[in-house]
Amino acid sequence: MEQPQKLGGNENRCFILNITNYNGIWQGQNPFVEALPIFTTQLAAILIVTRFFYHLFKPLHQPRIVSDILGGILLGPSALGKIVYFSDLFPKRNIVTVETLAYMALFLHMFLVGLELDLTAIGRISKKAIILTISGLLFPFIVGVAFFYSLLESFDQYRIQVHNIGCGFLWAASLTVTSFPAIGRILCDLKLLNSEIGRLTMPIALISDLGSWILVVILIPFCDNPANAIYVILVTIVYVVASFYLIRPFLGWMVHFTSDGNNNYSDCYLCLALVGVVLSAFTTDITGTHPIVGSFVFGLIMPNDIALVLMDRFGYFISGLLMPVFFTVAGLRIDIFKITKWSLVFVVVPLLLTVKILSFLPISLFTNIHSKDSFALGLLMTTKGIWAILVCITALDKGVLHAGDYAVTVISILLMNSIIAPTIATLYKRTNLFIKYNSRTIQEARNKTELRILVCIHSYCNVPGILKLLEISHGSRHNQLTVFALHLVDLADQPSSVLIVHDSHSPRFEETKANGAHHDYDSAETDQIVTAFNEFEKTNDNVSVQSLTTLSPFTAMHGDICSLAEEKFVALLILPFHKHATKEQSLEKIISSFPNINQNVLDNAPCSVGIFIDRGFEVTNGSDPDYGVHEIAMVFIGGVDDCEALFYAWRMARKPGVLLTVIRLLETDSRDQRKSNELDDDCINDFRIQTSNDDFIIYEEKIVNDGEELIEALKEMENKFELFIVGRRDGLDSPITSELLDRIDYLELGIIGDLLAASDSATSSILVVQQFVNLIDNKVIEDLIGTQWLSMDRTAMNFGSRRLLMATSNTLWMYSEQKLKAMHDVDEGDVDDGDGV
Secondary structure, three states: OOEEEEOOOOOOOEEOOOOOOOOOOHHHHHHHHHHHHHHHHHHHHHHHHHHHHHHHHHHHOOOOOHHHHHHHHOOOOOOOOOOHHHHHOOOOOOHHHHHHHHHHHHHHHHHHHHEEEOOOHHHOOOOOHHHHHHHHHHHHHHHHHHHHHHHHHHHHHHHHHOOHHHHHHHHHHHHOOOOOOHHHHHHHHHHOOOOHHHHHHHHHHHHHHHHHHHHHHHHHHHHHHHOOOOHHHHHHHHHHHHHHHHHHHHHHHHHHHHOOOOOOOOOOHHHHHHHHHHHHHHHHHHOOOOOHHHHHHHOOEEEEHHHHHHHHHHHHHHHHHHHHHHHHHHHHOOOOHOOOOOHHHHHHHHHHHHHHHHHHOHHHHHHHOOHHHHHHHHHHHHOOOHHHHHHHHHHHHHHOOOHHHHHHHHHHHHHHHHHHHHHHHOOHHHHHHHHHOOOOHHHHHHHEEEEEEEEEOOHHHHHHHHHHHHHHOOOOOOEEEEEEEEEEEEOOOOOOOOOEEEEOOOOOOHHHHOOOOOOOHHHHHHHHHHHHHHHHHOOOOOEEEEEEEEOHHHHHHHHHHHHHHHHOOOOOEEEEOOEEOOOOOOOOOOOOOHHHHHHHHHHHOOOOOEEOOOOOOOOHHHHHHHHEEEEEEEEEOHHHHHHHHHHHHHHHOOOOOOOEEEEEEEOOOOOOEEEOOHHHHHHHHHHHHHHHOOOEEEEEEEEEEEEEHHHHHHHHOOOOOEEEEEEOOOOOOOOOOOHHHHOOOOOOHHHHHHHHHHHOOOOOOOEEOOOOOOOOOHHHHHHOOOOOOOOOHHHHOOOOOEEEEEEEEHHHHHHHHHHHHHHHHHHHHHHHHHOOO
């Protein structure tokens, strides 16, 4: 049906618009003069161009906003829009359709941001940090206003003799506001989210983002209609208060009494949530603020139970597919040929960067933060996102900014954003971290007061043995032991990884349980692990424990482990063996994917690695000499791995109640002479000299002539000790061990470790040690992680994420179901194999 439509402006024109082309190309008509064909073509062009720029600039660590706006500039009047055929792609009669979709994407995206933010996190930030953050927002804003009016003659506002007092305020606000999600994406892409600069930046970015939100809410009404601005702001405040104290309890009551309590929400809930977003955005729009205010507030007040479902259903569609349309539309409005003074761009960018950095440098004066971190913090606070672009578009629509001013402002934003990520990447290179990270082995850390160990946990059954291993590793009460306990949870169907840092002072799943979620299996297991390590920290002096959980696919889990080991500067990484001991002391497989994880970690770890085979090595009173002695054996043949294992066993021997026996197996050559090398002799001689007066350390030597004698020697001693510590000796060939290569079942254990583990009659636990030898290139760890640690498209960060608790609980529940199913499949597979035999 043909519909006449009038578009306002300097002149009225009447367009005859059809929704679609009924006759098609067969009648010789141009299908792109109709609404639907050209709209779909516009969407396709936007997605193709923005994706192309995104992948083009990704190696340069450029944020998504840069590629999206550049795509709009390319498609707009600044580039392809000057060409005849491309100029018809975004005609004036149809641009309103794309802009409507862009604004819908905007307020839906702000709804997702509201779902994610945790306002209670502000209460954990010190007042000093809040004051410094507010000053870091207001000081650049004041300087920006002064700068605008000092250079008023350079702007279009002056030349066309239109004076609007709000112009300088909106212009300064667009260059002052900060984007919390954009900063999180940059830190995540650079693998700095959980580093010192990441933990420093995220809380301040959250406050700055909320301050930007308040600034925008106040400025838009004042610049649009100063006479009614006070009424608009008061109505907005009333609506926000009513949303939190009236609408939020009602939504919680409705979900609680209408759902079945198992988080399987029907489409009706999702539909009602979307209707609520639209109504809330409509309410704040008609009251004079902006639709995104209502959608953002509605996201904040949504009940926790349904929030994760909404993000999973709509997250990628809104943030990944629709939001590029909004930024592209912002780029389409840029006409670089209307910029009369390009010098403004090159003045604005350095000035705003300098002012923002200077406003955060005082943090280093009031705290112990290094000046480099303060500089990086100020630089990150210049990151722009939705707020800045929204202010620019609003100012352009309301006539506060004109085409040339708008182009200067948006291009300045692009330049600032493009500078930030590469600069931060240069400041915090992996090589810089490597220089500080010297204690990568036990040998290097033996003379230091602190030993840092990362232990990985598959399930709670790994905890008792690993805790005992850590207990005897804390050889002297005068030395500090820092433990990072990482619970490994598989997310088979998720494209990204999540790292959770547990608070030792509050239960991780308290909120979830309070809301009636029934995920007791995984909640109980994770709480048990965290509680056990917290108790270990309390009952041991000079021991510090940090509990973490990584939720990631098995294919990327080894990358998460290696990256965390590097970021925490650990000297030893302990992995549980993928088989657990039964009551009969035989080993049974739990999950088949863990061997691949262990092997990948061994190949790429940035420190020494130990694989622990637990056969009942639990925490007892044996560490007290009054209750008995723990007997530990170290089997030494030769090589750097054996030397590393020897030094670790030596450290354990300092623990009261530990009896260490070092057994050196010497090979003989064809002339019946002992074979050894200078490195091994130096290591053993150093050990013997320094422990010669220690009654709890025994040194023995045994000569073996062939592989059978080696097996027999290990068989004789397999039940005499509680724990064996051996080197992996990967790649070291000798006549005796070479003839046993065909008998190895588990390459990750090495020959000696495999022989000890393969015995069904053995009762001793085993720790197989591999020493870190060669420094890994900077990009190795970065390339290991095939997926991001967090889904930054949904602004899910370690700090300020209200929904991370719910995401953790639900994914752990999913993991419970997958884990039980996997164990059931393994059991059935074993039965089938037995029947077949």
